[in-house]
Amino acid sequence: MAITSVSRGPRRAFNVPNLLTYGRVVAVPVVVGCLFWPEAHAMRWTALGVFVAAGVTDFLDGYLARRLGQQSALGRMLDPIADKLLVAAVLMMLVADHTIAGYSLVAAVVILCREILVSGLREFFAEVKASIPVSRIAKWKTTLQLVALGFLVAGPAGDVVLPHTSEIGLALFWAAALLTIYTGWDYLKASLQHLSED
Template sequence: MWKQTSTIGRMLDPIADKLLVSAILLLLAADGTIAGWTLWAAIIILCREILVSGLREYLAELKVSVPVSRLAKWKTTAQMIALAFLLAGPAGDKIMPYVTETGIVLLWVSALLTLYTGWDYFKAGLKHVMD
């Protein structure tokens, strides 16, 4: 909206997003909100975040910048909305039916977007590594 950016903001924003998402996923898994097969969605998201962060660090040493795609921004948005629904949990179910189920569906949507955008970053990174 305001289109204001800074060097420190470009560095800290993805770190803050990753920390927030990781902490919430771990806490939701610990309290049993995310369980069974849905744990795989959380694992996919966590692994992608770690791998892409490592790739970005490596490429930064090569002075290569991989821009954040529009789809990656949508992925982050879907993750945040999913986590908000999951955090609302049983209390949210009393206000609006199927809050937890909606959160789980959105978490799987996020996991699929995570796989796709992770592959995009990996392909972009490989081009620079192979050169």
């Protein structure tokens, strides 16, 4: 039997799921700081460790919020913000150190543009008291995106353990970009349908 604990008042801001989300926000400057030294393998591995831990909290916070009965408006608002901060910051650092370069920059732009589009749509629909449900494919997109970025964060350091780590990461990154286009269109189509009904 599940133990439920509904947070009330100020305690809601410091429940377990929200603490995990705060941790993901704190992870952003740590990962960025480590990637300032992309040639240092130890820093790459540290960045990867923090990034993986942050990715795990992305799955845990929602699960625990439902399991413990600790869902909150703050958590619903902060969770996607933390995700986008982490992905955008890591993308910028990987572009800066040329791990993502050439034609792969197109995939990075696609992913960033989709995140901005969906954020704008969610903000708009929040104002009109409507919501856009997250599809199963969108969840797979997020997972694939995080795995791809993990490989790219490891980069040259990962090549020592697993040859062609960066190439694997870029292939997964392109796959994530294609799913990003599909799910972005899905969100846009649902939004246009909602607007036409109004």
